[in-house]
Amino acid sequence: MTFNIHQQVFDRDGMPLEKKASQYQDQLLQLFEQSPEGQALRDEGIEAGWASMLIDFGIHYLSVTPPQMTPHHLREILFDLFPRKVSASADEAPDIIRELQAFWQFLQREFHLENAAACLSMLDEKAARKLKSEMNDPANFGIAKSFVMMGLERGFDMSSEEGMNEWMLKYNAELAAGAGPRIPFSSGCWAAYSLARRAEQVSPAIPQQVTAQNDQGQAKEEPPEEIRTNTAQ
Numbered sequence: 001m002t003f004n005i006h007q008q009v010f011d012r013d014g015m016p017l018e019k020k021a022s023q024y025q026d027q028l029l030q031l032f033e034q035s036p037e038g039q040a041l042r043d044e045g046i047e048a049g050w051a052s053m054l055i056d057f058g059i060h061y062l063s064v065t066p067p068q069m070t071p072h073h074l075r076e077i078l079f080d081l082f083p084r085k086v087s088a089s090a091d092e093a094p095d096i097i098r099e100l101q102a103f104w105q106f107l108q109r110e111f112h113l114e115n116a117a118a119c120l121s122m123l124d125e126k127a128a129r130k131l132k133s134e135m136n137d138p139a140n141f142g143i144a145k146s147f148v149m150m151g152l153e154r155g156f157d158m159s160s161e162e163g164m165n166e167w168m169l170k171y172n173a174e175l176a177a178g179a180g181p182r183i184p185f186s187s188g189c190w191a192a193y194s195l196a197r198r199a200e201q202v203s204p205a206i207p208q209q210v211t212a213q214n215d216q217g218q219a220k221e222e223p224p225e226e227i228r229t230n231t232a233q
Contacts (some may be wrong), residue, residue, distance in 0.1 A: 003027050005111045006067050014063045024065065025055045037106040041099060050096045051103040057081050066107055071118050078127065083134040084141060087148040087158065093132035097123050147171075 005028065009021040029052055032038050041048055057077050058064045064073055082096070101123045108116035134140050141149060147167075148158045154170070157163030 003031060005065070005107075005113070009059065009065060010063060016059050016063075021059050025052065025059070028055065028066070031110070032103060032106050035106045035110065037102040037109075041102050044098070046095050046099055048099060050099045053082070053086065054100060054103065057085075067111075067113055067115065069115060069119065071122050074119050074122065078131055079134050080140075082131070083137070085145060087145055087152070088135070090132045090136035093135060094128045096131060097125075097128040 007020075007024060009017055009024050011017055029048075032051060033048060038048065054074075054077055055066065058066070058069055058073060061081060062069075062073050062076065078096075078100075101120065104116050104120045104123065107113045108120065138146065138149075148164075150171075151158045151163070151167035154167065156167040156170075158167065
């Protein structure tokens with residue numbers, strides 16, 4: 001497969017050209033999965049999925065593809081976006097770092113990316129410990145992730161739409177009855193949850209009763225928070 005890793009996937013305003021961005025991501029991931037680095041991951045029992053999120057979050061949140069990604073971008077994705085938006089156990093942190101190491105080793109070998117060495121230099125045991133700490137801290141969770149993680153703790157299957165809906169109904173019933181824990185959120189937070197598969201765009205759904213309010217108690221309209229539920233476990 002002839003693949004141009006430097007191809008343009010953004011419009012003049014820096015917004016993703018969705019079809020091109022999706023094709024870019026799919027083709028690059030296919031090459032990674034077929035690479036010696038991808039095979040090494042499978043031999044270690046690690047199912048890939050985080051490299052896909054790295055590409056996706058880079059494109060949709062930071063407007064960068066791997067050749068444009070700096071260690072600063074990588075830190076933002078690892079220690080801000082992943083803990084805030086991906087529902088996964090903090091115990092997965094070492095495997096996340098290991099997969100991203102393999103991904104950047106692949107990019108360095110296959111495409112000779114000049115930024116690969118700098119990105120690889122931060123993907124070490126220290127990064128795994130920091131990521132685990134950040135993913136384990138509820139203070140870092142977005143409202144949507146808090147909703148999902150609470151459902152997981154209560155035993156609901158949050159990887160399915162049915163499980164999501166069951167937990168939403170249960171949560172709202174308890175909220176109406178004045179029983180059960182509330183999802184913590186501060187003024188200005190917009191509560192939403194989304195069901196997503198790995199590397200898929202999501203459509204937000206709003207749990208009833210869980211709405212944002214401004215300081216006067218009025219509903220606020222703010223951009224929905226995305227959440228990705230990692231299914232590569």
